[in-house]
Amino acid sequence: MELIKYLGIVILIVTLNVSGSMAQNLDEIIDKHIEAHGGADNWNKIDALKITGNFTGFSTVKNFTTIQKQPNLYRSNYSLGNFNVVLAFDGNSGWTIDPWFDVSFPRVLNTSEENVVKQKAEICSPFLNYKQKGYTVEYLGKEQVEGVDAIKLKLVRKNGRVETWYLNAETYLEYKQESIWDDFGYPTPQETFFDDFRKIGDIILPFYVERSFLIRNRMTEISSVEINPTVADGFFQMPASPEMKKFDFMSGKWAVKIEILEHRGWRTADSTSTTISIENNLLRMELAYENYIKYINQVSISYHTDSSRYVMTIYNSFDAKLNVYSGLFLNDTLAFKNSNSQKYSLIILNSDSFLIESSSSPDKGQSWRVNDKFYFTRIDE
């Protein structure tokens, strides 16, 4: 019995020592890795990086520009085949303008794509301040990778995504990384190799990064790095499409006065307010007002690229009908029709006011009569 107790204590001590020394080894490895990149102090002084160089995709070399900002903001312009691509992460979600998907306007990324942009958005190595970022790291031993003695580490990001890193055992700089990447929206395993480490100011970066997945090969060759460039506010936010950008000024709170044409002339039916939001290239507002009966109208405006026309839908809660209108801008007026009998005109008066007129035609579009007017005036917040 005494012997079993004694053996138990010995095993416990040995286990604690081994795990303690492993933890120490891991911390030492990561410290040396960060030191090899220029040291945590120097990296913590980096607020933003502007990186330019050549990007090779489909065997064609084109320029690229990437801007990264702490903690994880990212935006890159590069060319792939015949198309110019924008890929970005605003700190919360990723977006892209990627003509490979037959769309020329900004769109949000799917989970697979966002996983990639999150990996790209990491300034320096993901091992920098990894504990504060909620990552875990495990030491997996030493391994030869293509003739290079490497330290193998398993990195698990906060979202559970696993990456395997191989640090050069001599320099402690990364040699290879394996993770799940993305190929046109589909997750796929990839290998990345790092080389040509150079000192820029007080930090050290790989100037050559080669990534392979499926039959793809992507090479990034850096030619210049600007430390802490000025970056405009909103640079990382997803913009609206050029067509929807015209409505940017409409975002926010508005006071709305509703005038109705009656036999005796124009009458103010109601005064109300609404909030207009523009997200993912869709303008939305709920307009609730009374004119003898209560209307709660759900209004949306988007741009239909195939027909090159704006589309407005109005869901009227009173009669539970969804009406669809399409239209075009002419100067500062956007005229929507659903037939030759009903029309809405959105007239931009200035940046703080606009008017929507509802008209009907008694003669199949030959002439129009305005029935309702909705005056929108910005509410200062």
Add this chain to the structure above:
Amino acid sequence: MYSKLVIVLFVFVIFSFNLLVGQETSKPEWQQFRGNARDASAACSILIDSWIKKRPALVWKKKLGDGFSEVIIQQDKVFTMCSEKADSLSGMEFVIAMDAKTGNELWKTKVDSMFFDESGFGDGPRSTPALDGERIFSISSYGKLSAISIADGTIKWSIDFAKTYNSKLPRWAFCTSPLILRSALIVEVGGGESKAFASINKQTGEMNWIKGNAVPYYCSPAIAEINGITNLIFTSDSMLLSFDTEGNELWSFRMPMRYPTATPLFIAPNKVFVSSAGSKGGCLVEINDNKATEIFQTAAMKNHFSTSVHYNGYIYGYSNAAFRCISVEKGETKWTKRGLGKGTLIRVNNKLLVLSDKGVLKLVEANPEVYTEHGSLQVLNGKSWTAPSFGNGNVYVRNLTEIASYKIAD
């Protein structure tokens, strides 16, 4: 008496040789896709000193319309395929003959409409023609096989695979290259059931036989002499198939991968290495008594568009974008060279001529122990996916916009 015997013997040798090569009037230097033996090799001593001290001399460089076809060589002429755009939506594909010494055009023959790749990877013909001394045989992007007189560029006969055999245009167009076998032309027709692989009479264009079941893909037929039997090797989906010269199926093997693009690599006396860029990589099979047995699978060699070369028990090639040497015995990696991008290669004696997809030509020792580079030269500008060709002591390279000849051997 003795001198008469010598003359008789000499005539007999010459006659036998002509029979062997199919009555060729002159032996081509680089007869077809991947050279005369379709193994991407030539025997010649490269001037290593020139590479190291002076660099290879540019003989000529010319503009050339879009196309991926390799250059084929017969004595003082070189041939390839190219295209010319009429506008942004239309154009023609050609077979072009050029003077090997000057690059000047000798003739240019229209063979079909031009293929346009909407994704921007490159327009024009993909297939490499084959020549037999008198004629050149080409397959256009839309699947038209043409026999053209080398002397003047006139078309002698043609077969439209799509019209005649209902072959469907693949995503990247018809890409496979015809194989010359004595009096026959071996091609992938891709017409589906019983209309996939064919032997065609070179002289008349008549079908000797057509067999197998496959749609057109991108893997050109290979040839192998195994136990005294000529094997014509094709792929279809995940099948590796061999036919004899009469069209009888000799053996088949289900590969671990599907639709390889790289041509099956024959490793004498009786092995075939197949490889694709997917996760499975490569597979070595051994043929005994017309039965194929898997020797190993290896993820170390994942050929994309470029076929590896074999030399003295080792396979050299592009595993996607890693230039690598693996052993035939076990498939293990001997060395890897990164940073070259993707590329193509041929072997000249014990040297590898490696052309990167950015147009850099490297002279590399075919040595499994260590990657040794003797020199490197920017020979083309822009995307270069076409393998070099070798003849007359010159290496011929081309890409989507230009073609060039460099002197690298006596």
